[in-house]
Amino acid sequence: MDAVAGVGPATVRLAFPPEPRLLGTVRLVVGIVARKAGMGAEGIEDLKVAVSETCAVAVGDLTRAGLGDPIEIDLVEGADRFGIEVRDRAPAHVLDPGGPGDGELDDRELGLALVGALVDDLKTSTLEGGGNRTSFWLRRGPELFDPALDDLPPPLT
Amino acid sequence: MDAVAGVGPATVRLAFPPEPRLLGTVRLVVGIVARKAGMGAEGIEDLKVAVSETCAVAVGDLTRAGLGDPIEIDLVEGADRFGIEVRDRAPAHVLDPGGPGDGELDDRELGLALVGALVDDLKTSTLEGGGNRTSFWLRRGPELFDPALDDLPPPLT
């Protein structure tokens, strides 16, 4: 977080221990910061789902690895978009070798599909020293039009 | 933040650049976390005022010092109380040498009086390497009785 008062985007950072019960708190906080940044209702919902799915994966990975390291979230108010970055210290994501079990869908795959569909420019990478970084953003302000998904401009990177 | 999942108090940490417009966001976040932790309405209001006053001082100090370093807030859910610690990287607090000016009361003194009256066990100290730490807590849950301050158990430290 290198933002200097009045220069560059304001970044609010949140960190919380990997406890599922805190995901609701995280969603509320993301909702507040996004609303204050001028995001519309639909964008706020999309960001809440995306951040909640991302953090749920991190909570699961950390818990399975027996780690209690906090999950960090950066909320970045850009000039015309809102960015989120989630970092955790879990070992690189691996699919549960036992499979989803219980005959149910693999929630992680569903979750990834959701996040990818809801936000722009989804990126994931591993952190030096172990861990994962997931980032994405959404345009802010009123949606002027609602293009079909394949009409969207390509991601910036 | 050394809390391990399921062991010890959950600590949610928030960091934000020293911009006055973010104080409202900070209050909302503190309100959410305190409510989820089971604090009552009056306690939540008291915590919001206390954290807002404390952060306003930090924002002013950092701004006067020309610093943009983020202010950090730890929100600690204890078994029967809710604790807040605010840290900033501003030079040690000094009263504005020019005085309050404009014939108005010294807001900082008023602010300190407020915080001290609203919360329990207010402590301030300077950080190694420069900066300030302010911490306080409030009991949570329904107020069963309202003891005079000197009936309270001594602080842990």
Place this chain on the structure above:
Amino acid sequence: MDLDLNVSKEGDHSVLEVAGEIDVYTAPKLREQLIELVSDGSYHIVVDLEKVDFLDSTGLGVLVGGLKRVRNHDGSLQLVCTQEKILKIFRITGLTKVFPIHSSVSDAITAPAE
């Protein structure tokens, strides 16, 4: 916990009204309830999502799990949902093709069996 469940009987349908947030934390409670209904012989279930504020992929997985269980008994699992933000989650994941989604409990109950 921010999830309230309420079960009622409407003829041979069991109506499960869900209120609150369905996520990794609360979904197990929903899963238990669905398993209990099926063990008790309720094979025609209507899940009313009108009071659900949030639904994540874990919740979707639990609903799909419930669907599989009732199908083992030639039963049905139908949803009631008119909230755009929740419908969006089903649409994006392609689950609108898997679940019959109705705009009211009575619509769901009177819908012709597939």
Place this chain on the structure above:
Amino acid sequence: MDLDLNVSKEGDHSVLEVAGEIDVYTAPKLREQLIELVSDGSYHIVVDLEKVDFLDSTGLGVLVGGLKRVRNHDGSLQLVCTQEKILKIFRITGLTKVFPIHSSVSDAITAPAE
């Protein structure tokens, strides 16, 4: 900004209705408004705080500053407030002894001048 100000005239009183949050960020707007009222010759001011959700020490300082300004003109600054959480702030800081606080704008206007 989360502070709305609305001025109306009631006889020789100016009623300033404040809505929103008064803090370090928004208090300057309130200070400007009070200064403007006094420069325009409004020396009897009623500040209606019923729609204020939050008040910090900067806001208190601005109100005290307003009081000093009107007193320079033998005027008055009265408050309207029934919200416990806001009254608490005045009480703790001892300012209930400094400001006449009323439970309605009409009470404030008809109150005998001190």
